Amino acid sequence: MTRLVFTGTRSMAALNRSRSPACSIAFSSGVSRSHLRGEINLAQIPASVLAMPFDLVRHDLLMDLEPLAPTRIQSIVDELFLPLVHHRNAGQSSTGI
Numbered sequence: 001m002t003r004l005v006f007t008g009t010r011s012m013a014a015l016n017r018s019r020s021p022a023c024s025i026a027f028s029s030g031v032s033r034s035h036l037r038g039e040i041n042l043a044q045i046p047a048s049v050l051a052m053p054f055d056l057v058r059h060d061l062l063m064d065l066e067p068l069a070p071t072r073i074q075s076i077v078d079e080l081f082l083p084l085v086h087h088r089n090a091g092q093s094s095t096g097i
Helices: 012-018 021-036 047-064 070-095
Strands: none
Touching: 021 047, 047 070
């Protein structure tokens, strides 16, 4: 019997290994382009925030056992991920934390 242990730590490398290569490349490329355009500062965004969309998709897939509806994917990105990323960037740049 396999015993699962939660260590509470996740590196971006470990998260990338848990996703499909095509998904990781597309996401990393989009985030990198946003960083290069100055829209986000990757140094201020924790790995857990970057992993959140994938964690939510994985959760929904496991709970519903069905593909996600396009509206759910849009909701994860537009209502959860992007506001959180922009809040982290705005809050940290203004407070200096």
